[in-house]
Amino acid sequence: MSTRKRLAAALVASVLLLAGCSFGKDDEKPAPPPAPDLTRAPGAVAVKKGPFKAGPVKAPKRGALFGAWIKPDELTHVGRLAAVDSLQADLGRSLTIVNTYRRFEQMVGTPSDKEFLARGATLMVSWATGDNRSILDGNHDDLIRKQARAIRKTKVPVMLRMRWEMDRPNLRATMWSGPDYIAAWKYVREIFxxxxxxxxxxxxxxxxxxxxxxxxxxxxxxxxxxxxxCVDVYAGERFEPIGTLMGPFLTWAAQRPKPIVIGEFGVARAWGSAGRAAWLRDARRTFKVNPQIKAITYFESNPEGNGPKKQFQLTGDPPAFKEFESMVKDPYFNP
Incomplete structure (x- = not known):
């Protein structure tokens, strides 16, 4: 072979190498990562059993309260009641906690709120407060006072998640920073x-x-x-055991003298019925070996516009729903 041909061959080989090209068996796509081991016993780090100072909504001495958010077909009084009633009928039990979402200007005390409270459920209000620096400038004092009075008028204990998931990168424009959020939290709590x-x-x-x-x-x-x-935890983009997904949170929370509520949890339909059922079975074990977890609330919703890795509704998926039903009928979640 001439020098020119040898150089040409070497150049072609170099280009193929840089492009990641190869031949034969090496041309096959890499194998997908192995499925997570959901059979291994979950670790326990949040093992404080209390009693805890949890404010007006008391943590149970043993076990954990169960609740959910169920996306209604219509965001109306009738729609909200129908959504909760349908899930309760399918599960054969009542929700102890009803999670409900409110924009900054939406007040607690709607007809459906009053109906849930009359039935003995606890409201967990996920309140989307606004720009933290705007709050600290006093621009929303009247609105905050109005909400405080509305919650006071319920005359029953209420759980309030003030701007949940405040750490999300896409909220940084209104949260600004950790110190801004903390200052706004204290400001709002003082008005209450x-x-x-x-x-x-x-x-x-x-x-x-x-x-x-x-x-x-x-x-x-x-x-x-x-x-x-509290923590929101999903097997969405990452299909890993719930103990792995929320492990850093549990390690942190175990050092706090507070009960834990899983504010939202869910497993996406993208992972298949069998995978979802196994994930829920593992979640049940994980909750029970971490007795500091005193409440859990499932996110029973398929948000519009999201792909299959962010669709979490269990209704309509019999194997997954059966595992979910088994979890919530466990006496541990009926303290």
Whole structure:
């Protein structure tokens, strides 16, 4: 072979190598990562059993309260009641906690709120407060006072998740920073105190991802400001055991003298019926070996516009729903 041909061959080989090209068996696509081991016994780190100072909504001495958010077909009084009633009928039990979402200007005390409370359920209000610096400038004092009075008028204990998932990167434009969020939290809580809204348990609820990244703890207002610690955790983009997904949070929360509520949890339909059922079975074990977890609330919703890795509704998936039903009928979740 001539020198010119040898150089040409070497050049072609170099280009193929840089492009990641190869021949034969090496041309096959790499194998997918192995499925997570959901049979291994979950680790336990949050083992405090209490009693805890949890504010007006008391943590059970043993076991954990069960609740859910169920997306209604229509965001009306009738729609909200129908959604909750349908899930309760399918499960054969009532929800102890009803999670409900409110924009900053939406008040607690709607007809459906009153109906759920009359039935003996506890409301967990996920309240999307606005720009933290705007709050601190006093621009929303009247609105905050109105909400405080509305919650006070319920005359029953209410769990309040003030701007849950505050650590999400896409909220940074309104959260600004951890210190800004903490200052706004204290500002809002002081207004509630002035309005004698003493029936609120304050729930601090970041994301499991925020603890994996390491930035969520910087938003914590302090043990003297928080009644329940909380986390939202999903097997969505990452199909891993729930103990792995929320492990950094549990390690952190185990050092706090607070009960834990799983504010939202869910497993995406993308992982298949058998995978979802196995994930839920593992979640049940994980909750029970971490007795500091005193409440769990499932996210029974398929948010519009999301792909299959962010669709979490269990209704309509018999194998997964059967496992979910078995979990919530466990006496541990009926304290």
């Amino acid at each position: 105190r002035q309005e004698r809204a003493n029936n609120v348990s304050w729930v601090w609820c970041p994301t499991a991802e925020g603890f994996i990244r390491g930035d969520a703890p910087g938003f914590y207002p302090g043990d003297d400001q928080v009644d329940w610690t």
